[in-house]
């Protein structure tokens with residue numbers, strides 16, 4: 001292994017200088033009591049922290065950061081913690097997703113502009129993971145990801161309840177008259193009772209699994225609960241390890257290879273992971289020059305069974321997943337069945353197979369065996385047709401089997417506000433066979449592609465005991481949600497994609513097995529509608545304008561067009 005010399009460290013071009021520049025670079029850092037020997041050529045490690053009280057899932061990150069700091073010091077490095085824009089999924093409007101790319105710019109520019117040789121990324125709530133990974137990938141220093149870990153199980157009236165998933169089911173129960181408002185309020189404090197991110201297999205848990213499957217995180221990263229002491233140990237080990245990665249001159253791009261992404265895609269299928277992983281992995285791959293497409297997801301997910309019985313597809317929660325052995329068990333089973341690139345290198349310096357081959361499953365009801373999986377062929381499917389020429393996705397493990405082939409008349413909503421205005425109307429011409437279609441919720445249209453694709457069912461249908469309908473939109477949905485929901489339709493309605501032309505009463509045919517989504521309207525009628533279609537104006541200033549002018553479509557990862565790729569870690573010009 002090639003060793004990085006002291007002179008080769010980029011931090012030495014700040015801290016190793018003489019004269020006025022060296023004085024300036026060192027002296028201000030010493031104002032909090034940093035001894036002079038910290039500038040002697042030891043690796044300087046950035047601890048990139050997304051702590052924020054506006055991101056409830058990341059409010060324990062000061063503790064995690066402290067553990068990383070200890071680890072860096074123990075290994076002979078010099079830790080420097082810094083904040084970046086934090087993205088709280090529950091509070092940010094119009095959507096945390098709109099700010100994913102902005103936060104990634106914050107990470108990229110902060111890392112490159114400062115005297116850092118390596119970086120540890122502290123990530124938890126949904127978008128904090130892809131944004132930090134994307135930013136770090138465009139700089140390509142040695143990098144380790146540390147996830148904050150999931151919350152403990154929610155417990156309500158003696159039963160386990162899961163983040164998001166039971167919000168959706170309980171709110172439907174309220175609307176169907178099965179649960180009172182008081183009971184619903186009581187559940188609020190029962191669902192989220194410890195530090196950590198959503199403890200269903202939602203987007204945060206999925207992305208924590210992706211960090212581990214890609215090899216950017218240490219083994220065990222995905223599932224250890226936030227408040228378990230072992231989460232702190234993992235953070236400390238990451239702090240120690242990053243110093244070695246710098247000394248070994250081991251950039252992130254050595255981990256983020258095509259094989260690593262293929263491992264992540266298959267792992268996502270096996271865990272019944274979130275559809276959001278599709279967008280985030282494509283965007284991340286774009287930052288390191290790996291060409292990942294929707295077709296890769298469809299091809300690689302086929303024949304991968306869902307092994308993990310977690311909400312929203314199943315019934316257990318992340319705490320159970322951890323007790324069962326966590327992601328190493330899933331990766332071991334993929335490896336045993338020819339579905340893992342075993343040699344893919346990971347942040348601890350070992351091949352992924354060496355990390356997982358001896359993993360043991362302690363709760364087979366949570367991680368079911370490959371020969372007797374939780375669900376067969378349950379990955380993310382990509383459907384195409386005249387309604388989605390560039391593709392749309394559906395999470396088959398969370399869908400209702402009988403609706404995977406379905407034809408029905410569209411009920412169209414032009415916005416989510418339009419939907420909420422109409423959905424409770426008893427005169428709405430909706431039946432269980434209708435297809436709910438939602439427009440203008442894509443990357444540019446919302447903007448930020450909000451998680452509104454899992455439209456709640458109309459009370460009229462709910463009261464008949466129906467719990468699922470086909471829903472189609474250019475939106476995303478929360479990874480905690482479920483149902484026969486076709487998402488990420490591309491091109492989106494706001495740029496004049498065919499979705500914009502659908503009208504109430506049009507027949508729509510979905511066939512997941514055949515991978516098709518068809519609008520049964522003749523071309524002449526569609527041409528007339530297309531001629532009459534007019535785009536909505538975009539924002540006139542600020543980040544929202546930048547975003548709407550440059551965001552790519554969902555099938556391309558919804559990155560900003562000018563952020564695709566990387567610029568490495570050259571040391572910038574002097575500032576004084």
Ligand code: FES
Pocket residue numbers: 057088089090124125126163197198202204
């Ligand atoms: Fe933060 Fe779900 S709201 S992970």
